[in-house]
Amino acid sequence: MKNKNVDAVKAHFIFSIKLVCSLLITVTAAQANDSTGYVGTGGVEYIKNKNISMHSEDLYISKDKIRVNYEFENLSNKDITETILFPMPAIPSFTDSDYADTNATYDSFQVWVNGKLINPDLHVRTFMRPIVVKDGDRTYSETSVDTTEIFKFCGLNEADMRGPWTYQVETEYVNQRLLNCNNKKLDRFIDDREDPYIDWDSQVIYSWEQKFKANTVTEIKHTYTPLVGGSVHLGEEQFADFCVDASTKQGLNKSGPRPYQALSYILTTGANWAKPITNFKLTVERDPNELVSFCWKGKGKVKKIGPTTFEIKESNFMPTHDFDVAFIIK
Structure with a gap:
């Protein structure tokens, strides 16, 4: 696996002093170029507070579960x-049939x-892309606007x-x-009131009030089923995204199309905390019938610690890249 930064649209785990809508509208999702239909969740973001540091992060990733301590x-x-x-x-x-299982997440x-299970509050926001005139043509902006x-x-x-999350x-x-709504503001987003198809997005946000006691370590753990997508073939155009190594490339080229999930x-x-993450550990687990490929751009080495398990450890870690992983059927 070679080092290469990857570009994907992902969700953020945001610690903030207020529930600020301007922060929420920056979180978006998109399908991959080959229509695999996976979007990212997870990660920790903080509006910088010089008095709070992330002492440790223990992250476990598999197709079935994300677990972070x-x-x-x-x-x-x-x-x-x-x-x-x-x-x-x-x-x-509207999603394709191979889109990630949002309901499971x-x-x-x-x-x-x-150590105590809490019940966070639940919020939902909607977003639509406004109509803009570009080169004399009416089209939709690439940037969504909060329309809740x-x-x-x-x-x-x-x-x-x-509804896009729950299917209910x-x-x-x-x-x-x-x-049918008599609201002129919708004219900014809907070009034809006779067209039943409307492009809009739904975002679910969990929140809770948290006290960080003075000179004390607070432990927070969360788990969830990740948004996993897949395709019938991992093509050469995706090799760089997942840093597929030479031997794996050779095997894929010889065997023909290989289904994969990502x-x-x-x-x-x-990197937004008071100091670098003192202790960071990432564990990736695959199924026995799979190969796994991902990029890593840190000082820590990727170690195989079990038949299907890989581990990376970092000290005083200041992350500069995000993480995309492919699980390739052998």
């Missing part, structure tokens, strides 16, 4: 209370604080808006409510 240390002599946010990515209302999220309040004005509640509300129902995890937000 954090130790956050309050370096000050005063208690600090923050609102912690865990936003999932903003996913499209939605149902599986759990969080523990100092418009959806509410049109009589849609949070259960309706999180039909997208067609939401679209028809928007088409997931993404954001690491770079770990």
Whole structure:
């Protein structure tokens, strides 16, 4: 596996002083170029607080589970209370059949604080792309805008808006409510009120109030089923994304198309803390009938610690790259 930075759209685990909408709208999701339909979740982001550091991060990644154990240390002599946010990515209302299983991720999220299971609050936001004129043609902006309040004005509640996550509300129902809604603000996003297809995204956010006691380490753990996608063939155009090594390339070229699955995890937000991460460990586990390939751009070495398990350890870690991993059927 060689080092190469990868570019994927991922979700952020955001620690913030307030539930700020301007932060939420920066979290988006997109399908991979080969329509594998996977989007990333995870990662830790913090609005810099010089008094709180990430003492350790123990991250486990497999196709079935993401598990992260954090130790956050309050370096000050005063208690600090923050609102912690865990936003999932903003996913499209219409998805292909091979898109990641959003319902499994939605149902599986759990969080523990100092060993105690807590029940976080749940929020939902919607996003749409405004219509813009480009080179004389009407098209849609590449940047989405938060439209949650418009959806509410049109009589849609949070259960309706999180339908793409839960599969409990039909997208067609939401679209028809928007088409019938007498709100001029929708003209910015809907070009034809006779067209039943409307492009919008749904984002689920978990939150809870957290006290970091003075001069104390706070342990936070969360687990969930990752958003995993797949395709019938890992082509040469994806080799660089996952840093496929020479021997694996040779095997893939000889054997022909190989199905694979992939997931993404954001690491770079770990650089936002008061200090580098004192102790960082990443464990990746594959199935026995698979090969695994990913990029790593750190000082730590990738070690195989079991028949299907790989481990990386870093000290005083300042992450500069994110993490994409491919699980390739042998």
